[in-house]
Amino acid sequence: xxxxxxxxxxxxxxxxxxxxxxxxxxxxxxxxxxxxxxxxxxxxxxxxxxxxxxxxxxxxxxxxxxxxxxxxxxxxxxxxxxxxxxxxxxxxxxxxxxxxxxxxxxxxxxxxxxxxxxxxxxxxxxxxxxxxxxxxxxxxxxxxxxxxxxxxxxxxxxxxxxxxxxxxxxxxxxxxxxxxxxxxxxxxxxxxxxxxxxxxxxxxxxxxxxxxxxxxxxxxxxxxxxxxxxxxxxxxxxxxxxxxxxxxxxxxxxxxxxxxxxxxxxxxxxxxxxxxxxxxxxxxxxxxxxxxxxxxxxxxxxxxxxxxxxxxxxxxxxxxxxxxxxxxxxxxxxxxxxxxxxxxxxxxxxxxxxxxxxxxxxxxxxxxxxxxxxx
Numbered sequence: 001x002x003x004x005x006x007x008x009x010x011x012x013x014x015x016x017x018x019x020x021x022x023x024x025x026x027x028x029x030x031x032x033x034x035x036x037x038x039x040x041x042x043x044x045x046x047x048x049x050x051x052x053x054x055x056x057x058x059x060x061x062x063x064x065x066x067x068x069x070x071x072x073x074x075x076x077x078x079x080x081x082x083x084x085x086x087x088x089x090x091x092x093x094x095x096x097x098x099x100x101x102x103x104x105x106x107x108x109x110x111x112x113x114x115x116x117x118x119x120x121x122x123x124x125x126x127x128x129x130x131x132x133x134x135x136x137x138x139x140x141x142x143x144x145x146x147x148x149x150x151x152x153x154x155x156x157x158x159x160x161x162x163x164x165x166x167x168x169x170x171x172x173x174x175x176x177x178x179x180x181x182x183x184x185x186x187x188x189x190x191x192x193x194x195x196x197x198x199x200x201x202x203x204x205x206x207x208x209x210x211x212x213x214x215x216x217x218x219x220x221x222x223x224x225x226x227x228x229x230x231x232x233x234x235x236x237x238x239x240x241x242x243x244x245x246x247x248x249x250x251x252x253x254x255x256x257x258x259x260x261x262x263x264x265x266x267x268x269x270x271x272x273x274x275x276x277x278x279x280x281x282x283x284x285x286x287x288x289x290x291x292x293x294x295x296x297x298x299x300x301x302x303x304x305x306x307x308x309x310x311x312x313x314x315x316x317x318x319x320x321x322x323x324x325x326x327x328x329x330x331x332x333x334x335x336x337x338x339x340x341x342x343x344x345x346x347x348x349x350x351x352x353x354x355x356x357x358x359x360x361x362x363x364x365x366x367x368x369x370x371x372x373x374x375x
Contacts, residue, residue, distance in 0.1 A: 018078075019044050020043050020044060020171060021066070021078070021079055022043075022077070023039060023040055023041050023066065024076040024077075024078075025038050025039070025075040026038070026040070026065060026072045027039070027075055028072055029073055035061045035227055036058040036062050037227040038075070039058070039075075039222075039227075039228065040075075040229075041232055043205070044203075045203055046201045046203060047220060048194070048203075048217060048220070049205050049219065049221070049222060050206045050220070050222070051063065051205065051207045051222050051224060052208060052209065052221055053209065053223055053224030053225060054224075054250075057225055058224050058226075058228070059207045059224050060176075062224075063207050066094070067089055067096055068092050068094075069089060071085065079093070079170055093167075093169050093171075094170065094171045094172070095164035095169035095171070095172040096164060097160050097164045097177045098177065099176045099177055099178075099180055101156045101160040102160070103160065105147065107148075108145050108147060109135065109146050109148065111131075113131035113134050113135060116163060116166055116167045117166060120167060130166055134166040135159075137162065137200075138159070138162045138196065139158070140155060140158050140162065143155060153180060153185065154185045154189060158192070161193065165202065169202075173204075173205050174193075174204065176208055176209070177193075178190065187216075190213055190216050190217055191216075193217065194217050206218070211250060211251055214235070215251075218234075221233065221235060223238060223250060223251070225246050230244055230246055231244065231247045239251045241368055242254075242370060243370060245370055245371075245373050253294070253295050254293065254295075255291075255293040255295065255298065255338075255339045257291040257337050259273070259288075259289065260286055260287065260289065261279075261280075261286060261289055262285070262286070264280055268337055269333070269336030270335045270336055271313060271336075273291060275289070275369055276364050283369070287372075288372035289369055289370070289371065289372050290372045291367055291368075292368040293362055295328065295341055297363070298339055298342075298361075298362050299360065299361045299362060300331065300341040300359070300360050301358060301359050302356070305359065312361035313333050313334060313335050313360060314334050314357065315335075316331065316332055316355065316358070317329055317352060317353065318330045320353060325345055326342050326343060326344050326345055327347075327352075328341070328342045329341045329342075329343070329352065331358060333360065339360055341360060
């Protein structure tokens with residue numbers, strides 16, 4: 001084997017070993033403070049990352065820098081080891097799906113899907129053949145000859161997805177693509193997008209502000225807050241082990257009980273509450289802490305049947321909300337703080353009502369401890 005051939009094979013192997021996407025300390029300032037401030041993360045091939053956070057937190061700005069529509073002020077973005085920062089969007093081999101589908105109304109569905117191949121110089125016959133295969137993947141072969149205006153919103157979204165994957169991009173970016181759909185169709189499309197991405201082995205970066213959408217679809221989630229990634233991890237990590245009150249609140253319903261660490265216990269109101277042992281290692285005596293309790297982990301029973309799990313204290317039900325499959329109870333504890341408990345409709349104590357005296361309890365192993373909110 002000659003030296004040139006060996007070098008070529010070595011470079012190809014090295015490229016295969018590279019993570020698909022590396023975002024390293026990327027920042028962007030629009031003049032009113034950093035819209036994105038030192039964001040870093042790495043994605044391996046086939047991973048599905050969701051950027052989750054409120055409007056204006058930096059999610060779409062990060063996505064647009066990866067796509068090439070914005071240039072970062074600092075930092076590096078690499079796709080399979082190749083620096084992207086100075087490359088034009090059309091040279092990045094990245095697929096993109098927007099909330100606005102941007103389909104060409106004068107073209108048939110199959111021509112819309114074939115368009116990215118044709119502009120890349122693929123012969124028309126080959127481009128149409130590949131477009132048909134992409135439409136098979138999104139289960140729209142029967143609509144190939146239709147015009148976009150003859151399709152429903154969900155079908156148009158599938159066409160946009162087929163157009164984004166037809167040229168086999170190294171990375172697929174999706175910016176709130178389901179935002180215009182109704183709830184039922186949105187949930188159906190979440191499953192479809194997840195199925196298609198897994199079938200293709202695609203690496204995906206998906207932007208949303210919908211927590212349930214993120215939990216449904218993602219391998220990894222980046223929680224954005226004020227231009228920074230507040231926490232990065234799996235759905236389970238972020239839901240069960242949040243590192244801040246912001247993350248806990250953004251990843252679903254939570255109870256926040258605040259107090260100070262005193263002699264190995266959390267002093268909250270008039271109660272001393274047990275905290276997990278790892279929190280005792282992480283926080284010093286006297287530190288202001290917040291205890292995160294998910295409502296489904298808070299047990300509720302009539303007061304005379306006080307629960308045996310970890311912390312247990314009496315209180316009174318202030319309100320009850322019927323949610324169809326469950327009840328949500330709002331309880332004011334005698335210790336001076338309020339908690340929510342959510343129990344299935346068939347639960348043995350689901351007949352409790354407003355004004356009843358109850359006992360609430362939980363196990364310390366289901367508690368996450370984070371720094372307290374600042375006054």
